[in-house]
Amino acid sequence: MSRQMRAVVLRHPGGPDVLRVERVPEPLPGLGECLIDVTLTGVNFDDLVQRAGAHPELPLPAVPGVEAVGRRRVDGRRVVALLRQGGGYAEVVAARDAYTVEVPAGIDDAQALGLFEQGGTAYGALLLAGRLRAGESVAVSAAAGGVGHLAVQLAVALGASPVIGLASTPAKRQFVKGLGADVALDPADPELADRLREAAGGMGVDLFVDSVGGPVARAGLAGLAPFGRLVCLGWRPAAADGPGTAGGDLPAVADVDDVTGVVALTTAQLARGSIGCAGFWMRHVVDHRELLSGIAERLFALAAHGRLTVHVDRTVALSEVGAAHAAVAARATTGKVLIDVRREM
Numbered sequence: 194m195s196r197q198m199r200a201v202v203l204r205h206p207g208g209p210d211v212l213r214v215e216r217v218p219e220p221l222p223g224l225g226e227c228l229i230d231v232t233l234t235g236v237n238f239d240d241l242v243q244r245a246g247a248h249p250e251l252p253l254p255a256v257p258g259v260e261a262v263g264r265r266r267v268d269g270r271r272v273v274a275l276l277r278q279g280g281g282y283a284e285v286v287a288a289r290d291a292y293t294v295e296v297p298a299g300i301d302d303a304q305a306l307g308l309f310e311q312g313g314t315a316y317g318a319l320l321l322a323g324r325l326r327a328g329e330s331v332a333v334s335a336a337a338g339g340v341g342h343l344a345v346q347l348a349v350a351l352g353a354s355p356v357i358g359l360a361s362t363p364a365k366r367q368f369v370k371g372l373g374a375d376v377a378l379d380p381a382d383p384e385l386a387d388r389l390r391e392a393a394g395g396m397g398v399d400l401f402v403d404s405v406g407g408p409v410a411r412a413g414l415a416g417l418a419p420f421g422r423l424v425c426l427g428w429r430p431a432a433a434d435g436p437g438t439a440g441g442d443l444p445a446v447a448d449v450d451d452v453t454g455v456v457a458l459t460t461a462q463l464a465r466g467s468i469g470c471a472g473f474w475m476r477h478v479v480d481h482r483e484l485l486s487g488i489a490e491r492l493f494a495l496a497a498h499g500r501l502t503v504h505v506d507r508t509v510a511l512s513e514v515g516a517a518h519a520a521v522a523a524r525a526t527t528g529k530v531l532i533d534v535r536r537e538m
């Protein structure tokens with residue numbers, strides 16, 4: 194008989210209350226996979242999108258969660274894993290060996306978890322897609338969020354200057370300044386493009402890392418310096434006040450013609466502004482084993498030297514995952530939201 198474990202199961206799309214803890218069979222590792230006895234997993238924004246039903250290609254029922262840290266059952270080594278196929282909100286996960294790295298002594302589980310997926314995304318946006326060079330100016334949207342707070346610290350550590358963070362409340366902007374950002378701006382400022390240019394010394398921003406889209410991305414594009422780059426990491430709906438909002442329409446980067454629906458960002462605009470647009474998806478890193486482990490090694494080293502810290506907003510039990518989703522959707526979190534799968538509530 195297969196061993197049982199506790200896991201959060203998503204049986205049908207909906208609000209945070211559809212996330213329920215159940216006893217289910219432990220996963221069986223396939224070829225090239227290992228079992229991990231999980232200590233911590235985490236909430237990522239895309240988990241909200243999956244829960245709301247905006248990933249129709251993902252079959253349900255499913256155990257959400259794309260990351261986990263814990264002990265590899267076969268040898269007891271401490272490892273952190275990316276779970277492209279989900280399954281993270283559970284006491285045990287089956288992870289691909291290729292998407293798993295060992296955690297060095299001196300890096301605790303919470304740091305390892307935050308650094309691997311969200312830190313890796315920040316790294317990819319700044320360096321792989323954004324081609325950041327020391328001395329360039331960088332702006333980051335949702336800068337107090339899981340990816341954003343690591344992107345700000347990484348930009349500082351890489352010698353970017355000035356580093357500008359966007360966050361929606363004074364408390365979050367203070368948090369962003371505390372991470373080392375030179376300037377913190379309100380993404381809802383109607384003059385955001387001007388504020389970005391001013392903050393970057395008048396010429397505009399060299400690299401804008403955006404995970405919000407819509408008006409924020411538009412202002413980011415308008416605020417770019419010649420040879421500036423906008424890197425798109427993701428997008429959000431305009432409203433943030435409920436469970437269904439996470440999977441809303443995808444806002445266009447630039448204006449859309451109401452009649453034709455055509456996005457009015459043209460190559461001519463890119464040429465006339467000497468600007469560029471790029472995208473980044475972590476999925477394209479995970480399939481390059483050497484790149485993935487090299488990035489993890491560099492991030493762990495920066496963390497070991499105190500240059501990069503995962504700030505934990507809260508740690509919840511599996512039974513509290515719905516409430517944690519609601520907090521992220523309500524924009525009420527700063528930094529990383531962790532799930533301690535062994536905590537009983």
Ligand SMILES: NC(=O)c1ccc[n+]([C@@H]2O[C@H](COP(=O)([O-])OP(=O)(O)OC[C@H]3O[C@@H](n4cnc5c(N)ncnc54)[C@H](OP(=O)(O)O)[C@@H]3O)[C@@H](O)[C@H]2O)c1
Nearest residue numbers: 237238338339340360361404427428429433473474475524
């Ligand atoms: N491309 C990739 O490989 C990759 C990998 C991981 C994540 N991502 C993307 O990176 C982004 C950040 O992910 P994360 O997990 O770190 O999440 P997160 O940034 O912690 O998400 C929460 C924050 O997003 C901001 N936000 C802006 N508009 C929002 C809205 N309409 N609803 C809710 N929040 C809104 C809020 O900050 P303010 O209140 O300060 O605006 C909020 O605190 C997401 O778009 C995600 O899809 C991409």
